[in-house]
Amino acid sequence: MEKILIISSTRNSNFDMSKKIKNFFDGLAPTVAELICLEDFSLPLFTPTLEMQFKNNEDFPEDIGKIKDFLLSSKAIVWCSPEYNGGISPILTNAIAWISRATTDWKEAFINKKMLICSSSGGNGKNFVEGLRLQLKYLGSEVMEDCIIQTKKQSISENEFNKKLSQFYKNLPS
Numbered sequence: 558m559e560k561i562l563i564i565s566s567t568r569n570s571n572f573d574m575s576k577k578i579k580n581f582f583d584g585l586a587p588t589v590a591e592l593i594c595l596e597d598f599s600l601p602l603f604t605p606t607l608e609m610q611f612k613n614n615e616d617f618p619e620d621i622g623k624i625k626d627f628l629l630s631s632k633a634i635v636w637c638s639p640e641y642n643g644g645i646s647p648i649l650t651n652a653i654a655w656i657s658r659a660t661t662d663w664k665e666a667f668i669n670k671k672m673l674i675c676s677s678s679g680g681n682g683k684n685f686v687e688g689l690r691l692q693l694k695y696l697g698s699e700v701m702e703d704c705i706i707q708t709k710k711q712s713i714s715e716n717e718f719n720k721k722l723s724q725f726y727k728n729l730p731s
């Protein structure tokens with residue numbers, strides 16, 4: 558069954574938020590929500606030289622294939638990731654680079670998929686959200702206009718949190 562994939566970049570506050578998101582979707586059976594954390598995948602730093610080595614040896618690290626398959630088998634994706642230095646964190650950028658190279662067509666894992674961007678960040682996280690939105694749209698995804706942001710100073714109310722997730726869910730293809 559096609560599922561909603563929740564991807565947390567870290568094992569900290571973004572993972573906590575991801576678990577809450579999974580709980581929300583788990584309450585909407587028969588929807589299947591799966592949660593993964595990028596920290597659990599052993600992805601080397603993408604360089605063209607390393608990729609060429611893998612190609613020449615016909616030996617790509619197993620985790621690259623694993624993460625690619627998680628995306629390919631999902632109909633919608635929720636990203637939970639912190640803002641780093643006014644942008645996207647390296648673990649997420651690196652994962653997207655490998656996924657785009659591991660598929661037959663570079664957009665394959667992203668194109669026409671519904672996406673929601675969430676962030677638990679130190680400041681307001683908006684640069685991250687806008688940066689990832691641009692990138693996902695470039696990859697052909699349909700990104701929800703609204704996003705979920707919580708910061709160290711400002712948490713999001715449960716009501717608001719559930720409202721945004723419901724809005725995302727309502728627009729998913731059946």
Ligand SMILES: Cc1cc2nc3c(=O)[nH]c(=O)nc-3n(C[C@H](O)[C@H](O)[C@H](O)COP(=O)(O)O)c2cc1C
Pocket residue numbers: 567568569570571572638639640641642643644677678679680681682
């Ligand atoms: C290298 C680095 C850069 C950061 N830059 C920003 C930033 O530009 N804006 C921001 O809001 N928070 C920034 N932070 C703070 C993180 O967003 C914040 O600690 C967040 O909660 C980390 O997510 P986590 O709890 O899931 O690990 C930065 C943290 C690190 C480690």
